[in-house]
Amino acid sequence: MKEFELIKEYFSFSQSHSDTVIEGVGDDCAVLAVPDNRQLVTSVDTLVDGVHFFSDIDPADIAYKSLAVNVSDLAAMGAKPLGFTLAISLPKADTKWLEIFSRGLKQASEAFDIPLIGGDTTQGPLTITVNVLGTVKTDKALLRKAAQQDDDIWVTGYLGDAAAALKLHDKAQTQALSESEGYLWERLLRPTPPIRFAKKLAKLAHAAIDISDGLSADLGHILEQSHCSAKIKVSSLPLSEQLIDCVGLEMARDYALNGGDDYELCFTAKSSMRNKILNLAEDFKVNVHRIGTIETGDKGNLQLVLDGKPYQPKRQGWQHFSN
Amino acid sequence: MKEFELIKEYFSFSQSHSDTVIEGVGDDCAVLAVPDNRQLVTSVDTLVDGVHFFSDIDPADIAYKSLAVNVSDLAAMGAKPLGFTLAISLPKADTKWLEIFSRGLKQASEAFDIPLIGGDTTQGPLTITVNVLGTVKTDKALLRKAAQQDDDIWVTGYLGDAAAALKLHDKAQTQALSESEGYLWERLLRPTPPIRFAKKLAKLAHAAIDISDGLSADLGHILEQSHCSAKIKVSSLPLSEQLIDCVGLEMARDYALNGGDDYELCFTAKSSMRNKILNLAEDFKVNVHRIGTIETGDKGNLQLVLDGKPYQPKRQGWQHFSN
Numbered sequence: 006m007k008e009f010e011l012i013k014e015y016f017s018f019s020q021s022h023s024d025t026v027i028e029g030v031g032d033d034c035a036v037l038a039v040p041d042n043r044q045l046v047t048s049v050d051t052l053v054d055g056v057h058f059f060s061d062i063d064p065a066d067i068a069y070k071s072l073a074v075n076v077s078d079l080a081a082m083g084a085k086p087l088g089f090t091l092a093i094s095l096p097k098a099d100t101k102w103l104e105i106f107s108r109g110l111k112q113a114s115e116a117f118d119i120p121l122i123g124g125d126t127t128q129g130p131l132t133i134t135v136n137v138l139g140t141v142k143t144d145k146a147l148l149r150k151a152a153q154q155d156d157d158i159w160v161t162g163y164l165g166d167a168a169a170a171l172k173l174h175d176k177a178q179t180q181a182l183s184e185s186e187g188y189l190w191e192r193l194l195r196p197t198p199p200i201r202f203a204k205k206l207a208k209l210a211h212a213a214i215d216i217s218d219g220l221s222a223d224l225g226h227i228l229e230q231s232h233c234s235a236k237i238k239v240s241s242l243p244l245s246e247q248l249i250d251c252v253g254l255e256m257a258r259d260y261a262l263n264g265g266d267d268y269e270l271c272f273t274a275k276s277s278m279r280n281k282i283l284n285l286a287e288d289f290k291v292n293v294h295r296i297g298t299i300e301t302g303d304k305g306n307l308q309l310v311l312d313g314k315p316y317q318p319k320r321q322g323w324q325h326f327s328n
Numbered sequence: 329m330k331e332f333e334l335i336k337e338y339f340s341f342s343q344s345h346s347d348t349v350i351e352g353v354g355d356d357c358a359v360l361a362v363p364d365n366r367q368l369v370t371s372v373d374t375l376v377d378g379v380h381f382f383s384d385i386d387p388a389d390i391a392y393k394s395l396a397v398n399v400s401d402l403a404a405m406g407a408k409p410l411g412f413t414l415a416i417s418l419p420k421a422d423t424k425w426l427e428i429f430s431r432g433l434k435q436a437s438e439a440f441d442i443p444l445i446g447g448d449t450t451q452g453p454l455t456i457t458v459n460v461l462g463t464v465k466t467d468k469a470l471l472r473k474a475a476q477q478d479d480d481i482w483v484t485g486y487l488g489d490a491a492a493a494l495k496l497h498d499k500a501q502t503q504a505l506s507e508s509e510g511y512l513w514e515r516l517l518r519p520t521p522p523i524r525f526a527k528k529l530a531k532l533a534h535a536a537i538d539i540s541d542g543l544s545a546d547l548g549h550i551l552e553q554s555h556c557s558a559k560i561k562v563s564s565l566p567l568s569e570q571l572i573d574c575v576g577l578e579m580a581r582d583y584a585l586n587g588g589d590d591y592e593l594c595f596t597a598k599s600s601m602r603n604k605i606l607n608l609a610e611d612f613k614v615n616v617h618r619i620g621t622i623e624t625g626d627k628g629n630l631q632l633v634l635d636g637k638p639y640q641p642k643r644q645g646w647q648h649f650s651n
Contacts, residue, residue, distance in 0.1 A: 032472050033402075033536075039362040047446060051417055053453075091372075092372045129376030130376075146350075
């Protein structure tokens with residue numbers, strides 16, 4: 006099957022989408038309307054076979070996650086989704102694989118309300134690159150550098166689930182998972198970045214980042230770029246009962262602090278915003294938890310406290326090329 | 329070396345660029361200003377090691393071409409460059425390779441006046457995905473579907489050079505190339521999409537496409553989407569003297585029609601625009617040639633004529649996954 010037919014067949018499901026997509030797939034570029042008084046935000050993430058996902062994962066899950074991890078970056082800016090492009094390299098034009106992949110992509114596209122506006126299909130080792138576009142009100146993006154002294158530190162959802170699920174891969178291939186394990190596995194396969202909540206959060210919060218490399222590492226970027234420090238109450242970390250059920254409380258905290266792959270938000274806001282944030286979270290059925298405070302002091306210093314004493318986790322945040 | 333350090337070290341050269349880049353590399357998303365009364369255009373292209381470039385090519389040339397082929401898509405819309413993201417998968421963090429690669433990327437970024445605004449570095453088989461962003465005046469993009477009956481068909485530059493150069497790879501590695509061969513080889517490595525010319529062309533032309541898969545195939549997309557046919561005078565195809573020197577006139581025409589990798593523009597315009605187009609080309613030192621006419625008749629029918637008779641080239645346009 007030829008490239009153009011592939012694109013037509015599997016990646017044209019957003020053709021009739023919103024009135025912001027003037028021209029979608031099928032020309033040299035897509036053409037999009039950007040409303041006045043809004044800025045454009047954009048981010049790109051690549052998922053590589055065997056590095057970012059297991060080779061035997063359902064292609065629908067690979068597709069879903071490829072888009073979700075990028076939408077998570079839009080959420081971290083408080084942005085409204087505008088569209089995304091997909092660049093996919095495939096060893097061969099496997100129509101069965103593509104059909105399942107495109108089904109998962111369409112599910113994610115609809116779940117996050119972001120249309121597919123363009124793409125490129127090439128022959129090569131399986132590699133998926135998604136570039137997302139969104140808009141924010143002019144100068145209202147949630148930036149990493151915007152945390153302020155005495156801000157509350159919040160996170161959405163529960164942390165550590167996805168990182169713990171990495172250990173379940175072999176079991177998931179050969180035997181039935183327990184109910185708790187099944188929940189963790191789903192959290193790894195299908196992240197749920199709180200994109201609608203985040204869009205409204207932009208006017209309540211100061212700084213935000215999405216948690217992809219682990220809370221400690223990602224909060225660290227906020228601290229570094231905002232030239233401040235932070236204190237986290239380890240007992241306030243949101244842990245799912247399924248995670249505690251599977252790995253115990255201490256390991257659960259470790260995964261929450263340094264696991265990664267959560268695709269939840271970490272954000273900071275004035276303490277006077279607490280009620281508004283809780284109400285917003287309720288409106289969008291998002292769990293939010295206040296876990297600590299922004300402090301002055303050494304640039305980037307992250308203090309973990311449990312029962313009034315310093316807490317030392319075992320693992321460090323995930324880094325590519327760190328070996 | 330860790331991912332964040334890699335990005336900082338090699339891909340932060342556009343930090344202080346234009347006033348349209350509000351936030352560049354370093355947050356969850358880049359933030360860009362889009363002027364009022366302009367639409368956004370975007371396109372993505374992937375280059376895979378061993379498929380789109382020879383593995384032993386200088387990394388600076390790989391980088392240059394990765395950006396150039398994407399800028400070519402902006403040119404085909406008549407767009408002004410806004411910025412680009414780079415997603416690169418590398419087998420290992422080879423700092424020497426990255427240093428040379430980033431040098432070539434910076435050269436292209438400056439040559440085409442388009443800043444690097446974000447990226448992702450991952451471990452995997454060498455794959456380079458560039459996503460370009462540009463802007464056009466609202467509803468003034470040059471679309472494939474906009475060709476009109478009796479339009480002139482024009483192309484920029486000379487066609488077929490890059491396709492012919494593919495045959496020179498082995499020779500280029502082991503011996504000196506002739507002057508003509510060296511010219512062709514450079515045309516393959518460093519495409520020169522006429523981006524500044526194209527931006528001004530938007531108000532003179534109807535339809536446009538960039539020539540990446542060969543003139544016949546790419547003009548074919550205009551014909552298909554504009555529901556028209558075309559007649560091309562084969563004697564009017566712009567052929568470099570170096571190409572004719574290397575492969576002879578007949579093969580040169582073949583390469584020009586069906587070679588691909590030119591990254592020049594094919595566009596259509598009213599015959600009353602001829603002088604304005606020639607003047608614009610002179611202003612921007614771009615070669616333009618009028619090669620045929622848009623006609624009514626069978627959808628997508630491309631008639632090649634030489635000395636008043638139908639002309640039959642030997643090769644067909646390049647397609648991925650065509651085997």
